Amino acid sequence: MARIKIQAPENFSFTTSIPVRITDINYGGHVGNDRLLSLLHEARIHFLASAGYSEVNFAGAGMIMADVGIEFRNELFYGDTVLASVTAAAFSRVSFDIYYKLEKEKEGKRVLVALAKTGMVCYDYQQKKITAIPEEARQKLSGQ
Secondary structure (H helix, E strand, O other): OOOOOOOOOOOOOEEEEEEOOHHHEOOOOOEOHHHHHHHHHHHHHHHHHHOOOOOOOEOOEEEEEEEEEEEEOOOOOOOOEEEEEEEEEOOOOOEEEEEEEEEEEEOOEEEEEEEEEEEEEEEEOOOOEEOOOOHHHHHHHHHO
């Protein structure tokens, strides 16, 4: 069976720290795969906020997640802090990709936990339809 391979960019424009909470831990004693998706969401919110945006106010538009791919590499445990590097790329008229590199520190070195990509589509929540990426947002995230 073919496995997902994320072709992440070499450079990430933003990094944030997110502590692993006890509620992120599953019956296997580590962060569950569903909780890792929540960590991506948290990292995305931090990334957008650093540019002055949110998912519902993206320079006048909103956004929705159209797809997600996650390549799991290592476990996370309660007490770990995720170093989430984030960047935007592959802009089209109405969508773009957000890439994530999640790492943790172990014995003084960074260890790759996961690579991920979310496909984001600009959306007008009032009209309930896809809309163009605001040029201001495109320029700001492209230049980060």
